[in-house]
Each structure stands twice: as C-alpha cells, then as structure tokens.
Amino acid sequence: MALSKSLLKLTLLSFSTFVFSQETNLNNIKKLTFGGDNAEAYFSPDSKKLTMQVTNPEIGAHCDQIYLLDLNHQYLGTKDLRLISTGNGRTTCSFFMPDGKHILYASTHEANKECPPKPAPRADGKYLWPIYAEFDIYVADLNGKIVKKLTDSPGYDAEAVVSPDGKYIVFTSTRSGDLELWRMDIDGKNLKQLTFGLGYDGGAFFSHDSKKLVFRSSRPTSEKDIREYKELLAENLVAPTNMEIYTMNIDGTDLKQVTHLGKANWSPYFHPSDKKILFSSNHHSTRGYDFQIYSIDVDGKNLRQITYESEFNAFPMFSPDGKKLVFSSNRNGDKPHETNVFIADWIDTDAHEIVSGNNLKKTVTYLASDDLQGRLTGSQGAEKAADFISKEFKKLYLKPLSGKDYDQNFDYSVKLNPHEENSSVNVKGKNVIGFLDNKAEKTIIIGAHYDHLGLNEHHNSTLMNSAGQIHNGADDNASGVAAVLELARMFSQNKAKEKANYIFALFAGEEDGLMGSKFMAENLPKNQKFKAMINLDMIGRLNHDKDLTIGGIGTSPIFGEMVKRYKPAGFNLAIDSSGVGPSDHTSFYLKDIPVLFFFTGTHSDYHKPSDDSEKINFDAMTTITGYVFNLANAISETGEIPFTKTKMSQSKAVPKYKVSLGVMPSYADTKDGLHIDGVTDNRPAANAGIKAGDILTKIGTCEVKEVYSYMECLSKINSGEELPVTVLREGKEMTMMVKF
Numbered sequence: 001m002a003l004s005k006s007l008l009k010l011t012l013l014s015f016s017t018f019v020f021s022q023e024t025n026l027n028n029i030k031k032l033t034f035g036g037d038n039a040e041a042y043f044s045p046d047s048k049k050l051t052m053q054v055t056n057p058e059i060g061a062h063c064d065q066i067y068l069l070d071l072n073h074q075y076l077g078t079k080d081l082r083l084i085s086t087g088n089g090r091t092t093c094s095f096f097m098p099d100g101k102h103i104l105y106a107s108t109h110e111a112n113k114e115c116p117p118k119p120a121p122r123a124d125g126k127y128l129w130p131i132y133a134e135f136d137i138y139v140a141d142l143n144g145k146i147v148k149k150l151t152d153s154p155g156y157d158a159e160a161v162v163s164p165d166g167k168y169i170v171f172t173s174t175r176s177g178d179l180e181l182w183r184m185d186i187d188g189k190n191l192k193q194l195t196f197g198l199g200y201d202g203g204a205f206f207s208h209d210s211k212k213l214v215f216r217s218s219r220p221t222s223e224k225d226i227r228e229y230k231e232l233l234a235e236n237l238v239a240p241t242n243m244e245i246y247t248m249n250i251d252g253t254d255l256k257q258v259t260h261l262g263k264a265n266w267s268p269y270f271h272p273s274d275k276k277i278l279f280s281s282n283h284h285s286t287r288g289y290d291f292q293i294y295s296i297d298v299d300g301k302n303l304r305q306i307t308y309e310s311e312f313n314a315f316p317m318f319s320p321d322g323k324k325l326v327f328s329s330n331r332n333g334d335k336p337h338e339t340n341v342f343i344a345d346w347i348d349t350d351a352h353e354i355v356s357g358n359n360l361k362k363t364v365t366y367l368a369s370d371d372l373q374g375r376l377t378g379s380q381g382a383e384k385a386a387d388f389i390s391k392e393f394k395k396l397y398l399k400p401l402s403g404k405d406y407d408q409n410f411d412y413s414v415k416l417n418p419h420e421e422n423s424s425v426n427v428k429g430k431n432v433i434g435f436l437d438n439k440a441e442k443t444i445i446i447g448a449h450y451d452h453l454g455l456n457e458h459h460n461s462t463l464m465n466s467a468g469q470i471h472n473g474a475d476d477n478a479s480g481v482a483a484v485l486e487l488a489r490m491f492s493q494n495k496a497k498e499k500a501n502y503i504f505a506l507f508a509g510e511e512d513g514l515m516g517s518k519f520m521a522e523n524l525p526k527n528q529k530f531k532a533m534i535n536l537d538m539i540g541r542l543n544h545d546k547d548l549t550i551g552g553i554g555t556s557p558i559f560g561e562m563v564k565r566y567k568p569a570g571f572n573l574a575i576d577s578s579g580v581g582p583s584d585h586t587s588f589y590l591k592d593i594p595v596l597f598f599f600t601g602t603h604s605d606y607h608k609p610s611d612d613s614e615k616i617n618f619d620a621m622t623t624i625t626g627y628v629f630n631l632a633n634a635i636s637e638t639g640e641i642p643f644t645k646t647k648m649s650q651s652k653a654v655p656k657y658k659v660s661l662g663v664m665p666s667y668a669d670t671k672d673g674l675h676i677d678g679v680t681d682n683r684p685a686a687n688a689g690i691k692a693g694d695i696l697t698k699i700g701t702c703e704v705k706e707v708y709s710y711m712e713c714l715s716k717i718n719s720g721e722e723l724p725v726t727v728l729r730e731g732k733e734m735t736m737m738v739k740f
C-alpha cells in the first residue's frame, strides 16, 4: 500500500509541475475549427479575419469550399465559419485582396457544379495530387458574390497570392505546358512568366517587404524522373513526394534553392523578419508519414524544428502584424486524421539559444586533431584540451565551482599489464568544471569526458598493435565535449534566467574507469542540491535509422514522458532504464542523483585510431544538442525530479566469467537477443565471423535475451571450449562455431 500511494503522488507531481512546452515558439495555441479537413488559413491585411479551405460534411462542405472566420468573435468554433465560395465544384487557395473586403480563390464550379473526382488509387500505390484543368481564379466579396474572373485560359490556374504592397498577384499555371509561377498586376494585367525550369513550381508567397517570393518546387533531374513527371502531368497529376524550398526576386531573377533535405518540403512562408522561412517537411522521417513545421534561414542555415505535436503540421502563415501564426494540424482531433486550423502567439527564439553547428564542428575538429595526441589523461595533449575548455569557460564568465580556477585535480593508478604485479603507473588527472550561478536552489550537472586513449599507452584500444598510433577520439568523446561547451554558451548567454544553476563538467580519466567523474561525485559541494546529471558520451555518429540511446530513464519516474515529449522528429529512441552504464553518469547515479545518458551507439571505429572528425554527423549533433537544451530547460522548470533506483543496482552481483567474446553489446533495452554494436578484431567473435549488427540469441544451449542473460551464459563457459553460437543477421538465423 505504501508503495502504491507514493507512486501515485509521483505521477501527480509529474503532471502538475510540467509546464515547459516543447514548442517554444508557439504560445497560447487555440483550435479554431472542430472536425473535418481544414487547411490553408490566411489572414486579412488587418490580421482580424481568416479565409480557409474546408471539407466538413457536418456543415455541408462536401468538396473543399472557402470559408471566412472572423477572429473578433469571443468563442471561436466551426459554427462561426461562413461560406464565401459558391458551394459548387472544388475550390482551393484563397487569399485576401489588399482592401480586406475581397478575396481571390481558385474554383472549378464554372466547368462543373459537381465535385471533381479524386485520382483513383494506383496499382503502384503512389501518392498523387490532381491538377484540375478546370481551376480558374476568381475575386469575390466577403458575402460570396463573384465580382471578377482573373484567369480564363485552358488548364490549371490556382495558388494565387497577393503582394503585401497590393501591387501584384502571383499564381501557378500550366498555360506554358508546365507548372510554372506567373505574375500579374493586381487588376489582372501585364502577365509575366517567372519560372521556367521543368517541374512543379507552386505554392508561392511574398516576403513582407514585397521584394521576394518563396515557393516549393519538384525539379526532376534524372531521365527516369523527368519521364515520369511528364507522363503524370499529361494526366493532370503530380507526385508531391520530392520538393524543395526556393526563393527568387518578384521578377523571377536570383533564383536560389534554400533546402536540400530530400522528401517533401513545402508550404513555405516568410518569417516577419524576411530572414527566415517556415515550412512543412517530412525529410526527417525514417518511418512513414510525419510532417512537422521547421524554420530555416534564407541562406539555408539553422534548420530548426518548430512543431512536435501529432504527425501533420503544415501551412504556417504569419499575421501581417507578425504577432500570430496560423497553421493546420492533426493535433487534438476528435477523430483520427482530422485536420484543424490552429492559431498561436508567435514567440521568436532568443538568438543565443540556437545551437551553432559551426561551434560544434570547431571544437570537435580541434580536440580530435593530431596536435592533441589522443588526449590521454595526464598527457600534454590532455593538458591542451583542458586549457581549451578553461578558456571557453572564461569567455562565458562562468565561475569556478570552488577555488580560483576551473581545474579539479585527482590521481589514480593504472595497471598496464593485468598479469604483472608491478606494472602500475600513477596518473594525474584534471576535471575542468564551470559553474553558471543562477542563484537558484538546485543545480543541474551537464557533463562529458574529454580524455581518450592517447597512443594506446593504457591498452584500451580495440585495434591490435595500435600502440604509437594517435587515437583521435572524435566521437569518443570530442563530440560530447563540444555539445557541453555549446550548452554552456547557450545557457550563459541567453536572456532567460533558468530556475536551476548549471554545472558544466568535463571529465578526465573516463577511459581508465570513470576516474574523474567518480572523484567529482565524491567531492560535490555540500551546500548545493542536485536535480539531475546529464552525460553526453559519443553523440557524433547517429546512424541512418536515427537510433539514439538514452540511458538512465528509470532513475526518475518523470524521465520517460519527458524524453518522448521533446524527441526530435524522426529520431528513434532506444531507452535504457538503468542508471548504471559504461560512462560517467554512473558515478552520479551511485550518489542518488537522477541521470540521463545520451549515446549514438558504437561503431567499427570505436576505440580505434580511425575515430576521426570527418566521420562525425554534425547535423545530427546539432539536433541532439538542441534536444538536450530543451530537456535541461524542462528539468529546471520541473519542481521536483524524484530519484528512483534502477534494476541493475538492486539485482544480484554480475556473474564472474573466465572468457569473453570480444563484442560491444548495445545497452538498449531489447528482449530479442543481445544487439552487437561492434566486434573487436582478433577475438573469438570476430574470428568466428560475427559482425556488428548481429543479434546474439544463443551460446551453446544457453538462451541470450539481453545483456544480463548474456553475462549469465558467459559465466558457464571455460576458456578453450568450442561452442555453436546463434545470431540473427538481417532477420536470418545463422550458427557458427566459436572457440573461447
């Protein structure tokens, strides 16, 4: 009973104190429509009204019609939607005229009153958009009366928008034989073709200064893609699965491709500064359908995720006064897959809170350069790394944790030959620790080890005969150090004063057995309370499937929900609940501090001289650093981070074993076998042909489910024994003989 009561308390606590939203640019989000398909909502020039495209049988909208919504009403809902298209045919892409008393939109009603059919599903399963040739562009007043027809050519004319200065209309048309952007004066005169490349140029919007256009385009380049595009277009169809964002001047000059992300990048809109663009994208998606809104600088830099909720977010548009954003989303639907229009107050991101991929790259490249000789604890190379870190802390005006500098000195001994009694050497290590004092009651520690294997003096390399070769340790762990330094910059330079203090701790002695973090954990300042410790060790090699391992989830009951809430789109989290793991967070977990451990997995360069900067995935590191920033903010905002012990520490002692396989197990929580992340050369597993990526399921007759049963199985084997070992490779079972 006592246990369940306390659990209940913890659950309530985690919900009531969790206020920090992961969508930091969107405040006060309100749902404006309730049911059906509602999209492409655009503001009137005075920001007080919206027009949008609605399909909702409950209000009689069976086939995409244009509705008006007056934002001055107090409680907005579907009842407030007013039909302003004819109710016949299909309509799309409405936009206010400069007077705010008329709109334009495209409609098929003149050709046929009925709803034009959607393309029939195809045998090849391709997702296609129809390009109805019957679409023409009309101007109507706000009572729905059509006052003018702007286009009267055969073929598709739609997607019309008006420049903020009221001079021009830009629209998409097939009149040239291809889907191109065209411009006309506001009165319909002076037609001018703006784009000429083969492909679907469309969905254009003006910048706020009326000088630029942003649009999305599919521009097929390979012969096969060109043929397919032309064949589909001849049937009035397009495949909207490959589009990128472009900008150009309003006369069609200075065409620039902004995104190079792949997949579908579309519905762009200029940020009020005209220096950034918001757009919808599924480029991140490794599994299925998932569109999120992103922002990107007009020069293609600083890609940032804006929305996190639900699997469809698109059509962002700013109010002309720049204060509000409307968008369409599947979030908070009453039924699955319905799309509603939402409005939110737009909050610009503090520029200091944007992760700089450039900073990350500079730090990793320096720390992993040959000049630092692999940063063996106690070496000159490690001293250079420590100096570099201290200088960064000084630039940020961080305080020392105690004493007058950032250094925390300790020493330990390393046995160079396990079989020789007198082979120990004494090693002098140095942690570098900076303190951001927010005068808060509690403190969050963010740490990473900066040491590595040097020239393999301590025999921790996985490459045979690698003594004397520089082990640069770009992933292990220049990557983690770079992220911690960047987080230190963000937290110390931003305008916000967080509700926690931050300690940024860069450890030495990790490769020799978590020596630096142990020393720090033993000597934590008595006058501070610690909310959590976040450890970044090897975050530079996110794989194609975007599998990010997060350890320590079980060390606080609120971590599970928290890491999912902030998860970057497209990432797959491998959750490990244990507070004990192969890195420095373990030292703090053992002091009853909740811990989180971030790790992109081992690889074939693990602990080898080939762990170099060129192999680092800096885009992914940028995303992970932003993720940790959001989590560290959420932890500081959360009143209480309760600590819980995890199974590893409560379980019986790890069995002793006389043999080893020479594999690096994944620490992810799986039950289908031991996932092998890496294989050490010239050891039993490698000799038998076991490879990284294999899933070990059986040793002899002993079944392997995860790392614990693996250890159990190993403990029963004697040196010299030869046993069949079963692995799953790409889903197929294979058995090989292993000599232990």
Ligand SMILES: [Zn+2]
Binding pocket: 476, 511, 607
């Ligand atoms: Zn290591």
